[in-house]
Amino acid sequence: MMEQPDPEAIAETGAAIAVDQLTMKYGSNLIQENLTFQVQKGDVFVIMGGSGCGKSTLLKHMIGLYQPAAGTISYEGKDYFSATDAQQLEMRKRWGVTYQSGALFSAMTLAENVGLPLSQYTRMKSSEIDDLVRYKLALVGLSGYESYYPSEISGGMAKRAGLARAMALDPDVLFFDEPSAGLDPLSAKRLDDLILQLSHSLGVTIVIVTHELESIFAIGSNGVFLDAQTKTQLDTGAPSYMLNHSSQPLVRDFLSRGQGHQPISGEVGQ
Amino acid sequence: MASPGFKITHNVSPEHLSACLCGCWDRHQTLPDVEQLFTGSDSTEIQSIEILAEPSFQWDSLFSAWLLKLQRHCDRQNIQLMLSSLPDDALSLHQLATAVPPAAVTKKSPYLISAIFQKVIKGLYDWLENFVLFLGDIALGIVRVLRFRSDARLGDFFQFLHQAGPAALPIVTLLSFLVGMILAYLGTVQLRQFGAEVYVADLVGVGMVREMGALMTAIIMAGRTGAAYAAQLGTMQVNEEVDALTTLGIKTVDYLVLPRMLALIVAMPLLTLYSDILGMLGGGAVALSMDITFTQYVHQLAGAFSLSDVLTGLFKSLVFAILISFAGCQAGLACGRSSAAVGKATTTAVVTAIVYLVVADAGLNILYFQLGI
Numbered sequence: 275m276m277e278q279p280d281p282e283a284i285a286e287t288g289a290a291i292a293v294d295q296l297t298m299k300y301g302s303n304l305i306q307e308n309l310t311f312q313v314q315k316g317d318v319f320v321i322m323g324g325s326g327c328g329k330s331t332l333l334k335h336m337i338g339l340y341q342p343a344a345g346t347i348s349y350e351g352k353d354y355f356s357a358t359d360a361q362q363l364e365m366r367k368r369w370g371v372t373y374q375s376g377a378l379f380s381a382m383t384l385a386e387n388v389g390l391p392l393s394q395y396t397r398m399k400s401s402e403i404d405d406l407v408r409y410k411l412a413l414v415g416l417s418g419y420e421s422y423y424p425s426e427i428s429g430g431m432a433k434r435a436g437l438a439r440a441m442a443l444d445p446d447v448l449f450f451d452e453p454s455a456g457l458d459p460l461s462a463k464r465l466d467d468l469i470l471q472l473s474h475s476l477g478v479t480i481v482i483v484t485h486e487l488e489s490i491f492a493i494g495s496n497g498v499f500l501d502a503q504t505k506t507q508l509d510t511g512a513p514s515y516m517l518n519h520s521s522q523p524l525v526r527d528f529l530s531r532g533q534g535h536q537p538i539s540g541e542v543g544q
Numbered sequence: 545m546a547s548p549g550f551k552i553t554h555n556v557s558p559e560h561l562s563a564c565l566c567g568c569w570d571r572h573q574t575l576p577d578v579e580q581l582f583t584g585s586d587s588t589e590i591q592s593i594e595i596l597a598e599p600s601f602q603w604d605s606l607f608s609a610w611l612l613k614l615q616r617h618c619d620r621q622n623i624q625l626m627l628s629s630l631p632d633d634a635l636s637l638h639q640l641a642t643a644v645p646p647a648a649v650t651k652k653s654p655y656l657i658s659a660i661f662q663k664v665i666k667g668l669y670d671w672l673e674n675f676v677l678f679l680g681d682i683a684l685g686i687v688r689v690l691r692f693r694s695d696a697r698l699g700d701f702f703q704f705l706h707q708a709g710p711a712a713l714p715i716v717t718l719l720s721f722l723v724g725m726i727l728a729y730l731g732t733v734q735l736r737q738f739g740a741e742v743y744v745a746d747l748v749g750v751g752m753v754r755e756m757g758a759l760m761t762a763i764i765m766a767g768r769t770g771a772a773y774a775a776q777l778g779t780m781q782v783n784e785e786v787d788a789l790t791t792l793g794i795k796t797v798d799y800l801v802l803p804r805m806l807a808l809i810v811a812m813p814l815l816t817l818y819s820d821i822l823g824m825l826g827g828g829a830v831a832l833s834m835d836i837t838f839t840q841y842v843h844q845l846a847g848a849f850s851l852s853d854v855l856t857g858l859f860k861s862l863v864f865a866i867l868i869s870f871a872g873c874q875a876g877l878a879c880g881r882s883s884a885a886v887g888k889a890t891t892t893a894v895v896t897a898i899v900y901l902v903v904a905d906a907g908l909n910i911l912y913f914q915l916g917i
Binding site (some may be wrong): 380396398399402405406408409410412413415416417418419425441444469474475478516 | 572574575604605606608609612633634637640641642643644646647648659690695882884887
């Protein structure tokens with residue numbers, strides 16, 4: 275049995291996010307249990323694992339969309355799910371979330387999409403909001419597309435516009451659900467660079483769900499590996515360290531794309 | 545917090561400007577306009593501007609936005625912008641933001657009168673073209689059915705028949721009964737003035753059989769089944785299932801459209817008959833409450849309409865069935881590739897179907913009248 279960490283201790287270590295003994299269920303269907311890990315400030319934290327092991331579900335718990343069946347998720351020492359509605363809103367304003375396909379509001383232009391959180395939660399003048407929106411869109415390489423509607427741009431552009439919206443409030447934590455899925459290698463590389471740059475320049479903590487090995491090694495400074503069979507985390511740590519030093523053969527196998535560590539029968543995520 | 549400020553110095557030459565930023569440049573402050581940097585100097589002469597930062601300088605993304613605006617301004621005026629003395633983080637973000645040049649916006653204003661006119665003409669033309677093309681596809685499909693070379697499947701047909709027939713009975717029951725009552729009330733109020741309340745049976749009978757039975761059933765089915773057809777086919781289009789069928793060499797019209805169409809063609813006349821009877825029952829319920837006896841009502845009803853009246857109603861329902869399934873399937877197959885498009889296709893299906901229905905009903909009534917049926 276794992277020991278119950280003291281919440282005070284978590285606050286002192288300065289972890290941006292602390293997940294403790296988390297159990298996730300859909301109805302009576304167990305997804306994952308006993309997840310315990312911490313995301314430090316400025317980390318690029320990768321949630322890894324095979325298809326269908328509950329990576330996206332974990333992300334949805336971390337952004338407060340789903341209620342955990344057991345366990346806690348704390349932000350800077352404060353448990354999200356036992357907080358009041360007003361406190362939860364304050365915490366949520368410090369996060370930015372990008373969804374798999376962008377999740378842009380289809381009835382609004384890109385500028386209106388990115389400007390929505392700004393006009394909702396800040397008292398900036400509309401000219402300042404316009405400037406900031408133009409800048410955020412330029413950051414993701416969409417300068418000049420302010421008046422386009424989501425239906426008029428490509429999937430990769432929609433993804434980047436979703437990132438611009440997530441960054442609108444200068445969040446402390448950015449969550450990404452499969453950011454490079456469906457992007458060509460160059461766009462994926464550019465997005466990885468952007469994520470790294472943001473984490474370096476702004477000190478943003480980044481939590482990212484992905485199974486793209488190149489991204490995992492290029493940007494991941496820390497991570498957790500979920501397994502669909504045992505329904506719990508197999509290992510946690512920096513991906514590049516886990517590649518050669520993980521005590522779990524499955525993790526080494528996954529990170530090396532099955533090169534020599536384990537026979538093919540140990541397929542991931544079945 | 546110190547408010548944002550800057551000092552301008554012409555330290556090298558009149559065409560070179562140095563601006564030293566100090567204070568707090570963030571979203572809690574109001575940043576100075578970009579143009580303010582250039583006030584006080586002859587802007588036509590300036591060729592380069594250097595941005596420096598004092599130790600007290602603080603910034604967030606609003607400053608980055610301001611910097612981008614300055615960059616665009618300088619690009620327009622052909623002024624060289626030098627930023628190398630800014631904090632590294634601000635600099636790298638600025639490089640990221642300017643890595644991709646702004647795309648040329650080519651969107652036209654959609655509000656010109658001529659543009660609207662063109663759109664209407666093009667819309668009508670497209671509608672006519674698609675209508676004729678789809679009609680041709682269906683005709684070819686029917687020919688294939690008659691030559692026993694069709695990809696249509698009988699199993700699908702029975703499934704759609706169940707959806708379009710028995711599954712629609714509860715709602716048809718309720719609405720037809722109420723429409724019968726409405727007709728009866730309408731008739732009673734008018735006929736009472738002549739003391740001829742008993743003729744309410746004639747009104748309900750002829751009204752249901754010739755008109756309301758077919759029309760009400762059609763409107764229910766347009767909202768229920770026509771919309772469902774559009775949503776089903778639209779979702780298949782979004783999931784690329786239609787493409788998969790085509791690449792398997794299966795004709796979409798045969799496989800998807802004809803079974804649905806046939807199911808509705810079989811179900812609608814039967815539902816209309818059922819609706820006629822329910823409407824008469826509804827009218828009867830009102831009549832009984834108005835001092836008309838049951839036998840009187842039935843006797844009056846029996847003499848009210850003939851078999852040809854029933855047949856005109858059934859023929860209408862046949863035409864309506866074709867139109868509803870046509871509109872539903874066409875909208876579904878023409879659906880775009882996004883989830884929003886499915887909603888649009890469904891709306892189009894129902895609206896088009898109802899327009900077709902009313903136009904066809906008017907046309908058929910004129911035809912019947914001219915032919916004296």
